[in-house]
Amino acid sequence: LSLNDLNALPEDEFMQRFGGVLEHSPRYAQAVCAGRPYRSAEEVAAAFTGAASQDSPQAQLDLIRAHPDLAGKAALAGEVTAESASEQASAGLDRLSPEEYAEFHRLNAAYHQKFDMPYVVCVREHTKASIMSGAADRLDNTPEQERQQAIHEIGRIARLRVLDLIGPDLNDLA
Numbered sequence: 001l002s003l004n005d006l007n008a009l010p011e012d013e014f015m016q017r018f019g020g021v022l023e024h025s026p027r028y029a030q031a032v033c034a035g036r037p038y039r040s041a042e043e044v045a046a047a048f049t050g051a052a053s054q055d056s057p058q059a060q061l062d063l064i065r066a067h068p069d070l071a072g073k074a075a076l077a078g079e080v081t082a083e084s085a086s087e088q089a090s091a092g093l094d095r096l097s098p099e100e101y102a103e104f105h106r107l108n109a110a111y112h113q114k115f116d117m118p119y120v121v122c123v124r125e126h127t128k129a130s131i132m133s134g135a136a137d138r139l140d141n142t143p144e145q146e147r148q149q150a151i152h153e154i155g156r157i158a159r160l161r162v163l164d165l166i167g168p169d170l171n172d173l174a
């Protein structure tokens, strides 16, 4: 998709393509759509991350809670978005040993118990081992720190999704 084409898409087509950049939260794509034109894929990605990081704490919690658990029941049942499924597969979270599943289940439960939200990390920037150790480390954070960390990770996830949708930076506008 060229930047010129992106900048000219009708809103409904823009929403079809970019509505899933932030998990189950298309209203951000509406704001990004209204903020056109953009000159690069990174600028589009920054519009998504900016919208999320500037939102109210309650809206940020809603956005975080729109994410499924990593290696959770929904992922096992094939009930997550295509984006989430392929991201989880990139780190091998779709083919864990029974012991690894049990460990994920334990970490997810402890994380939910402390923070009342799912553990979110930009899986594509991590390995199975660093995703697991990250959950254990982040359990030491405060709820406020964890809300900010999760929003940071969601921004990283969104950036990679945007770059996938637009393609490499061959077509930045001057």
Ligand code: GUN
Binding pocket: 023, 067, 068, 069, 070, 084, 087, 088, 118, 119, 120, 121, 122, 123, 124, 157
């Ligand atoms: N990191 C990347 N994708 C996801 C997701 O769908 N859920 C969670 N919890 N973290 C993610």
